[in-house]
Amino acid sequence: MRYGDFLTLHILHHAKDGVTGSFLMKELERHGYSISPGTIYPLLHALERENLLKSHWEVRNGRRMRVYEITKRGSNRLEEGKERLKELCLEVLGDK
Numbered sequence: 001m002r003y004g005d006f007l008t009l010h011i012l013h014h015a016k017d018g019v020t021g022s023f024l025m026k027e028l029e030r031h032g033y034s035i036s037p038g039t040i041y042p043l044l045h046a047l048e049r050e051n052l053l054k055s056h057w058e059v060r061n062g063r064r065m066r067v068y069e070i071t072k073r074g075s076n077r078l079e080e081g082k083e084r085l086k087e088l089c090l091e092v093l094g095d096k
Helices: 003-017 021-030 037-049 072-093
Strands: 053-060 063-070
Touching: 003 021, 003 037, 003 053, 003 063, 003 072, 021 037, 021 063, 037 053, 037 063, 063 072
Parallel strands: none
Antiparallel strands: 053 063
16 A cells, blocks of 8 residues: 555545545644645545545535545445455554
8 A cells, every 4th residue: 555545545534524624634643644735635636536525615613614525436445445454454463
């Protein structure tokens, strides 16, 4: 798996609940990634073009924000990625 694949899995995982780019930047930072707006938004747009995410505008706390949600295709990709990640972890870490 490439670095970008891990980011994509993490984004798809959280997009089940509908997320904003700023939420994702904070969430990824919490896990040790340093992601700038110049990285996250092009990635989100690319995932939309691949039909893994869809977005819409909402007003939250008086501010207009784009909210990203996972698509059916994104859910399938997430499940496939989770299986591949599980396989990798079992090989690398053993049965623990």
